[in-house]
Amino acid sequence: QVELVESGGGLVQPGGSLRLSCAASGSVFSFNVMYWYRQTPGKQREYVARIGPGESTNYADSVKGRFTISRDNAKNTGYLQMNSLKPEDTAVYYCNANMNYRNYWGKGTLVTIAS
Numbered sequence: 162q163v164e165l166v167e168s169g170g171g172l173v174q175p176g177g178s179l180r181l182s183c184a185a186s187g188s189v190f191s192f193n194v195m196y197w198y199r200q201t202p203g204k205q206r207e208y209v210a211r212i213g214p215g216e217s218t219n220y221a222d223s224v225k226g227r228f229t230i231s232r233d234n235a236k237n238t239g240y241l242q243m244n245s246l247k248p249e250d251t252a253v254y255y256c257n258a259n260m261n262y263r264n265y266w267g268k269g270t271l272v273t274i275a276s
Contacts, residue, residue: 163187163260170254170270177274178244183256183267185237193259195232195239199252199272206255210241224250246274 169181183195197209210230211219218230229242239256253269 163189163263163265165256165258165265165267167254167256167267167270170272172273172275173246174276175246175248175274177246178242179246179272181241181243181254181256181270181272183239183241183258185258185260185265189237189260191259191261192232192234192237193262195230195256195258197230197239197241198255198257199250200255200269201252207252209254212239243272246272248274250274 164186165183167181167183169179173179194211194213196211198206199209200206208221209224210228212230212232220228227245232239251272251274253271255269256267258265
């Protein structure tokens with residue numbers, strides 16, 4: 162059974178940076194696409210970024226130019242580098258990955274942007 166665990170969340174000031182990680186534990190023999198989503202209370206989960214197995218990337222317009230998604234296939238880990246953070250980026254960030262031909266979600270990590 163694969164488990165995804167996010168880390169790296171925290172409190173930062175506007176304009177600051179954070180790097181989120183999403184690490185898979187368990188036996189992984191296939192690591193396909195990975196996504197990052199985020200969610201604030203009372204709102205639907207929002208797409209943030211995507212990285213394919215060939216490292217092609219895609220971003221939501223709201224984060225384009227500020228966030229960078231990457232992956233380390235040897236470590237079965239994905240990353241989300243977040244720069245120029247804004248208060249509206251405050252949310253719980255979740256990773257989602259297709260591994261071993263199944264879809265997995267992490268439990269999320271809280272990112273708070275405030276002065």
